[in-house]
Amino acid sequence: MTSTTIDSPRTPAGSAKRRGVNWEKWGWVYMRVSGVVLLVLIFGHLFVNLMVGEGVKAIDFAFVGGKWSDPFWKVWDTLMLWLAMIHGGNGMRTIVNDYARTPVLRKVLKGAILASVVVLIVLGTLVVFTFDPCPAVSADQAHLLPSFCPAP
Amino acid sequence: MSTATLDAAPSDADAIESFTVTLIIRRFDPDVDDEPRWQDFDVEMFATDRILDALHKIKWEQDGSLTFRRSCAHGICGSDAMRINGRNRLACKTLIKDLDISKPIYVEAIKGLPLEKDLIVDMEPFFASYREVQPFLQARTMPGAGKERVQSVVDRARFDDTTKCILCAACTSSCPVFWTDGQYFGPAAIVNAHRFIFDSRDDEAKVRLDILGGKDGVWRCRTTFNCTEACPRGIQVTQAIAEVKSALMRGTA
Numbered sequence: 001m002t003s004t005t006i007d008s009p010r011t012p013a014g015s016a017k018r019r020g021v022n023w024e025k026w027g028w029v030y031m032r033v034s035g036v037v038l039l040v041l042i043f044g045h046l047f048v049n050l051m052v053g054e055g056v057k058a059i060d061f062a063f064v065g066g067k068w069s070d071p072f073w074k075v076w077d078t079l080m081l082w083l084a085m086i087h088g089g090n091g092m093r094t095i096v097n098d099y100a101r102t103p104v105l106r107k108v109l110k111g112a113i114l115a116s117v118v119v120l121i122v123l124g125t126l127v128v129f130t131f132d133p134c135p136a137v138s139a140d141q142a143h144l145l146p147s148f149c150p151a152p
Numbered sequence: 153m154s155t156a157t158l159d160a161a162p163s164d165a166d167a168i169e170s171f172t173v174t175l176i177i178r179r180f181d182p183d184v185d186d187e188p189r190w191q192d193f194d195v196e197m198f199a200t201d202r203i204l205d206a207l208h209k210i211k212w213e214q215d216g217s218l219t220f221r222r223s224c225a226h227g228i229c230g231s232d233a234m235r236i237n238g239r240n241r242l243a244c245k246t247l248i249k250d251l252d253i254s255k256p257i258y259v260e261a262i263k264g265l266p267l268e269k270d271l272i273v274d275m276e277p278f279f280a281s282y283r284e285v286q287p288f289l290q291a292r293t294m295p296g297a298g299k300e301r302v303q304s305v306v307d308r309a310r311f312d313d314t315t316k317c318i319l320c321a322a323c324t325s326s327c328p329v330f331w332t333d334g335q336y337f338g339p340a341a342i343v344n345a346h347r348f349i350f351d352s353r354d355d356e357a358k359v360r361l362d363i364l365g366g367k368d369g370v371w372r373c374r375t376t377f378n379c380t381e382a383c384p385r386g387i388q389v390t391q392a393i394a395e396v397k398s399a400l401m402r403g404t405a
Binding site: 022 | 329332333365366367369371372397400401
């Protein structure tokens with residue numbers, strides 16, 4: 001005999017649809033963990049860029065190129081990018097949940113946030129890992145290269 | 153006569169000083185008004201009088217149409233929560249002496265719930281989320297015949313703070329997350345869930361944690377502490393919410 005199963009009394013409310021990952025919970029945890037890590041990453045970043053050595057005057061194309069030739073700073077900057085973008089995106093999502101009144105507006109705004117987060121993360125990661133200050137160029141474009149590049 | 157005041161005219165020397173206090177009350181009569189409007193009243197008050205006394209004086213002597221809820225008038229029924237000078241208070245526990253009467257005192261209904269008339273709001277959304285957390289004892293075991301459920305002092309102390317709730321809605325209607333879309337359960341419902349989640353005699357903590365772990369549950373709390381500040385019973389509401397969060401993290405009460 002087939003029949004629909006009736007839940008036993010006091011079955012947790014909505015347990016059927018809520019089974020699986022509790023995204024709200026992990027979102028909440030993520031905000032706290034990433035916040036602490038970002039505190040170190042961002043202030044470390046600011047300290048190294050603005051205060052160490054010559055300070056802010058040292059920042060130019062060569063400085064950035066130099067940093068991104070070091071795997072340590074590649075990992076540092078990528079981590080900062082991912083953690084900060086998702087942290088910010090999730091924060092914006094929270095604000096939309098609070099203030100967007102209609103379901104359509106909610107969907108549109110959350111979609112826009114997701115799209116911008118994804119685009120910025122992909123572009124940023126691409127730049128960090130493929131950045132080459134001295135790309136191979138044809139001779140007539142060699143003058144466009146920064147001065148520290150070895151002559152072709 | 154048991155009341156010693158008013159009957160015998162006191163001499164000037166021992167007369168208790170009274171003050172003229174201006175109250176600006178946010179009035180709304182759904183039959184007449186499209187929008188709430190502010191109306192001021194001057195009342196003669198003693199320092200030891202309460203805002204509720206001022207409202208009574210207005211209703212009895214100046215404008216009988218002023219509408220507000222009150223029942224016990226002693227801070228335990230939770231009927232007269234209202235926004236006094238921008239803070240959620242019980243009118244019956246707010247003394248004139250604790251307010252700056254050199255300026256008018258602003259009195260309005262609590263925020264975030266539908267305004268019905270003057271200082272009265274529709275409490276139904278508030279009680280609906282209260283009901284949703286199953287605020288009643290659910291035990292799977294029976295106490296021994298003729299016995300009561302025994303609980304140690306330590307186990308009782310675990311949830312003592314949240315037993316003090318009088319459901320006045322001062323906390324929930326001070327919560328900016330509750331103001332925004334009203335989907336959030338609100339601090340009061342979480343406080344009352346906390347009271348049973350951490351009760352050693354109750355066996356359905358998991359059910360309540362499931363309810364509060366959802367989309368409109370405790371994760372929407374932004375720890376602004378408005379609720380703790382608003383609670384007329386001094387319940388550490390934000391802490392109770394945080395304890396429910398950490399119970400959800402551990403997966404058990």
